[in-house]
Amino acid sequence: MTALKTPDELSTRERFSRWADRHRKWLFAAPSIAFTALLLVIPLAWTLFLSFTDARRSVRRDFGFNGVENYVEVLTDTERFWPSVWRTFAFTGGALTFELILGMVIALLLWKPFRGQGIVRTIVLLPLVATPVAVGMMWRLLFEPNIGFVNEMLSWVGIPPQPWLADPSTSLATLTFVDIWQWTPMVALILLAGLTSLSEEPQEAARVDGANGWQRFWYITVPLMRPVIIAAVLLRGIDALKTFDILYATKGKGGGAFHDVETLNVYAYGLSFDYNEYGLASAVLILFFLIILAVIWVLQMQRKGKDS
Template sequence: MSVATAPARKTAGQSFSDWANAHRKWLFAAPAMIFVGILIIFPVAWTVYLSLTDASGSVRADSDFIGLENYLSVLTDTDRFWPAAGRTAYFTVTALAVEMVLGMCIALLLWRPFRGEKWVRVAILLPLVATPVAVGMMWRLIFDPNIGFANQMLGWVGIPPQPWLSGVESALPTTIFIDIWQWTPMIVLILLAGLTSLSEEPDEAARIDGANAWQRFWYVTLPLMMPTVIVAVLLRSIDALKTFDILYATKGKGGGSFNEVETLNIYAYGLSFDYNKYGLSSTVLILFFLIIVSIMFLLTRRRKGTP
């Protein structure tokens, strides 16, 4: 007569091994996630703390806790904060709109193979090679009102010299043009990757039904490309909101003598390093951070199709 043997009980080591094997993807990623989390949480927490104090002169100097006083001061500042916020919105929306339209047009041109395609792609991507500071300095020389090549070209066709970066009204549109010149290629890359991944069957079916090129693009290609378009808008809008290098390289402190290109980034930088008002600067940065997070949240929801 055989006696049934009870199953052996797992040891603590075996139980942990089974648990670790079931959650191995999280365990392998945990060190990197913790490290990145610390890099994000600590600066944000420290900036929030500074925004609630009257820190100035030095971040190590004694400061008093003043609560939301800095936020009230910044949000009621109609001389610098709100104009800077308006310029930030204008810069971002205008640059993004033009870059998306140009990027889509160029991506559609590069979608189908043609002779010399590789050389054209290399030429289009050249603006991405240089750093934003180098690009800003280059265009600053080109748009110089006295010796700049831009005014020389206008003179060849009888157009009087333009102020470009030196004009109060023309400075911000000129910096937007520089941003468009440098970052449109990135939009082209993203959209071209989306176009090459599309199936040709819907386009062929629309062609057979008699749809012209515009109808095929508007009713077939563009709806299929919307997830990729939203990704491009998400990435570029966040990057455009944070633009600092080009603006500082072309106009310097304060965004010019009359703050003509002063965005929130330039404004916060000036409060910190020109006036040493770290409490107010931190407040501007936190408000700016909340704006960026809100935009990310809205675009992410739109990409997922949630109302």
């Protein structure tokens, strides 16, 4: 029988082998972590660098540092920047609110088994199959004021044609509806996964105590689902904040002729690719990144506060 060696008796190779065995989960994950970090750090660092320069017109043009001039210009822009901030949060807040409500309703309807449940789930998830650009173009045709099918249906019940995407006062709400139509199934899928993991015992106990369906939902299901709901808000909220493709596919440059759906993403894209203002665009993107970090921090604090 071979005696075990003490740590001092081990060779360098044996010590490394034991260390690698203890930390194998980190060693296997290290390459992917390093690759992902490089994909994030390098573009972010370059954008931060450009935000302090006067880079514009051409990528080959020499540029110099101008300090925080870009940030001052952006933060004092009350015609484009601050309205785009408001539209970004209005679009995100409106879409997220309805997606959570409708997603919860759909998840509750699909929670219990019923005949044809698989077919219904497939139909509910169909909007997720199409790309956002294809969805935007489809709804652009449906909402077309003159030949669109939506106005055609309204005419059947005597409602006059509506401008939808053609009117600056209704275009943002219309595109919020499009986002709700496409992404509610994803929220429903997350909430349904949370519902299926819940124990039946609290529900049965409340039912025995005489609680009705609404009371069981509000006082038992919702508190138990709170971590899942916050996770759905976090995932979908960040994704909605940076929505670009649907807005650009339907309204084009600048979020329309009157910038009626110009969010921060569309604004930064226009500064960079339409006006070649790379320094200003970088400053907008850095501010947008900080806004997203602030939103994540607030949601995480809410989650920790609810858990404690």
